[in-house]
Amino acid sequence: MIFHIAVCSPDSVLRSRVERQCLDYYARRDDACIIEQLDSPEALLARDDAGERYELYLIELPSTAAAASLRAAAALRSRGRRSPLAFLAHTPAHAYSAYRVDAMQYLLLPVPPEQLDALLARAAEPEYGPAIPVATAPGLRVLPFADIEYIECTHHVVHFHLASGEDVPSLSVRVPFAQVAQPLLADERFVQLHRSYVVNLAAVSQLAAGEFWMQSGARVPVPRGREPAARTALKGYLEKQFR
Numbered sequence: 001m002i003f004h005i006a007v008c009s010p011d012s013v014l015r016s017r018v019e020r021q022c023l024d025y026y027a028r029r030d031d032a033c034i035i036e037q038l039d040s041p042e043a044l045l046a047r048d049d050a051g052e053r054y055e056l057y058l059i060e061l062p063s064t065a066a067a068a069s070l071r072a073a074a075a076l077r078s079r080g081r082r083s084p085l086a087f088l089a090h091t092p093a094h095a096y097s098a099y100r101v102d103a104m105q106y107l108l109l110p111v112p113p114e115q116l117d118a119l120l121a122r123a124a125e126p127e128y129g130p131a132i133p134v135a136t137a138p139g140l141r142v143l144p145f146a147d148i149e150y151i152e153c154t155h156h157v158v159h160f161h162l163a164s165g166e167d168v169p170s171l172s173v174r175v176p177f178a179q180v181a182q183p184l185l186a187d188e189r190f191v192q193l194h195r196s197y198v199v200n201l202a203a204v205s206q207l208a209a210g211e212f213w214m215q216s217g218a219r220v221p222v223p224r225g226r227e228p229a230a231r232t233a234l235k236g237y238l239e240k241q242f243r
Helices: 012-027 041-049 066-078 092-100 113-128 177-185 224-242
Strands: 002-008 032-038 056-061 085-089 105-108 131-135 140-144 148-154 157-162 167-169 190-194 197-200 204-208 211-214 219-221
Touching: 002 012, 002 041, 012 032, 012 113, 032 041, 041 056, 041 066, 056 066, 056 113, 066 085, 066 092, 085 092, 092 105, 105 113, 131 157, 148 177, 148 211, 157 177, 177 190, 177 197, 190 224, 197 219, 204 224
Parallel strands: 002 032, 002 056, 056 085, 085 105
Antiparallel strands: 131 140, 148 157, 148 197, 157 167, 190 197, 204 211, 211 219
């Protein structure tokens, strides 16, 4: 797949830096990306008028012209553009307005490479990434792996804890937890270091004494005897992402 990304900013240096980081990220994948640099919200909307479509919009909120960029994002949403959209900002002042237009992420400049990599992974995966079907009381849910921070089994119910903070409980299961978790454990991001938990290493912010600290703020227990294995698993996963 070729992933089309619009990078909108009046700062040519920032546009080039973001483009380079995107190309570096996709160089580690089996697919590719095309970056289009746009120097203004007006240019972005003009490309939309011309029929150009993107799988991801990366839009800077300049200190002196944030309102124009937010209006352009709102216009894209009103036109039915549902692709992931993320803002690059110098202050958190416009975060509320950004999320009102369904922003996937609000990143403060300068953006560390690992944060942009994580954003690109989240943006790209729903297009073709793995997902797991979960039978729940309201009906069948299909959860992308990238949305799952960790899963927990309690009293024959598997709770899928999502990065959004949502807890999706399954119906009562009559098979071993390991069987439910098997599709996740076949993915290098997921590891089981506790009999009742499977953790997404991509969503771990740090390993503290006896706990994985997740990016959402949740904490997942790691048995004392399994801490060396947890440290090795996390270190190995991170090294693969940045080599």
